[in-house]
Amino acid sequence: AQSVTQLDSHVSVSEGTPVLLRCNYSSSYSPSLFWYVQHPNKGLQLLLKYTSAATLVKGINGFEAEFKKSETSFHLTKPSAHMSDAAEYFCVVSEYNQGGKLIFGQGTELSVKP
Amino acid sequence: DTGVSQDPRHKITKRGQNVTFRCDPISEHNRLYWYRQTLGQGPEFLTYFQNEAQLEKSRLLSDRFSAERPKGSFSTLEIQRTEQGDSAMYLCASSQAANYGYTFGSGTRLTVV
Numbered sequence: 513a514q515s516v517t518q519l520d521s522h523v524s525v526s527e528g529t530p531v532l533l534r535c536n537y538s539s540s541y542s543p544s545l546f547w548y549v550q551h552p553n554k555g556l557q558l559l560l561k562y563t564s565a566a567t568l569v570k571g572i573n574g575f576e577a578e579f580k581k582s583e584t585s586f587h588l589t590k591p592s593a594h595m596s597d598a599a600e601y602f603c604v605v606s607e608y609n610q611g612g613k614l615i616f617g618q619g620t621e622l623s624v625k626p
Numbered sequence: 627d628t629g630v631s632q633d634p635r636h637k638i639t640k641r642g643q644n645v646t647f648r649c650d651p652i653s654e655h656n657r658l659y660w661y662r663q664t665l666g667q668g669p670e671f672l673t674y675f676q677n678e679a680q681l682e683k684s685r686l687l688s689d690r691f692s693a694e695r696p697k698g699s700f701s702t703l704e705i706q707r708t709e710q711g712d713s714a715m716y717l718c719a720s721s722q723a724a725n726y727g728y729t730f731g732s733g734t735r736l737t738v739v
Binding site: 546555558619 | 657659661666667668669670671674676681682717719721723727728729730731732733
């Protein structure tokens with residue numbers, strides 16, 4: 513069965529410092545992995561996705577994530593946080609043979625201090 | 627086509643009443659998914675359609691819940707005899723194919739009082 517564990521429920525960084533949001537997954541087959549962001553009272557927006565191509569995936573707004581099969585991890589990083597990055601972030605796994613349904617992690621709330 | 631539309635945005639209903647939500651996916655997307663998100667949690671899968679066929683239903687989808695996608699375009703999610711525990715954000719997403727990419731709607735927030 514698929515599952516996702518986001519290792520931090522809340523991360524706080526200062527503006528201009530690096531961001532690291534950690535995610536571990538469990539999957540029986542080759543998974544597709546995603547990061548979504550949800551700003552308050554807004555819909556879910558796709559940041560980036562991994563679908564068995566390059567293991568280092570670049571997304572929007574300067575975010576990137578690295579797929580590490582040996583560690584079953586898919587951590588999200590950004591070199592320099594911006595105030596507008598404050599939001600809830602979800603790590604998501606999907607398997608093609610499961611109809612493509614998405615399994616979400618519990619979410620990590622990112623706070624950015626001025 | 628500007629994306630996935632959900633209607634209404636907010637719904638307040640009394641316990642025991644029936645409610646129906648609508649989702650209009652991106653027109654060329656043949657897959658449509660429903661999720662439920664409660665406060666402080668990630669979205670949970672409810673059900674999905676490929677064209678008009680409902681291919682999977684989660685155990686979360688009790689007998690009081692029913693979803694349809696009659697012509698393979700828009701979908702409706704009905705909750706009968708609502709309970710306070712049904713209060714949540716109901717999200718709809720569509721995609722061209724499994725794992726291809728999903729577009730989410732803004733959701734319908736249901737409050738059962």
